[in-house]
Amino acid sequence: MSNSYKELLAQREALEAQIEAARKQEVSDVVAKIRSLVADYGLTADDIFTAKRTYKTTAGEPKFRDPSTGKTWTGRGKPPDWIKDKDRSAFAI
Numbered sequence: 001m002s003n004s005y006k007e008l009l010a011q012r013e014a015l016e017a018q019i020e021a022a023r024k025q026e027v028s029d030v031v032a033k034i035r036s037l038v039a040d041y042g043l044t045a046d047d048i049f050t051a052k053r054t055y056k057t058t059a060g061e062p063k064f065r066d067p068s069t070g071k072t073w074t075g076r077g078k079p080p081d082w083i084k085d086k087d088r089s090a091f092a093i
Helices: 005-041
Strands: none
Touching: none
16 A cells, blocks of 8 residues: 555645644643642642752862963863964963
């Protein structure tokens, strides 16, 4: 049994519509269940959704210093021009 391209496209569209309808129904059911549980247990949004973790980012301690300008570099990220392609041990702090 060989289906034509147009028939297969029509089948896909019908299937995608069925998938979307099933998803909407299941999401609706889940939301109703969640709302019921929230009400039963007196939960708040803070109980359910924890605050995003914040990470304190620091540049880090400098590991290299340019003797002519005094500028420093932590050794992270793109190296500055004053140390690029040079022996870093000469600039170590």
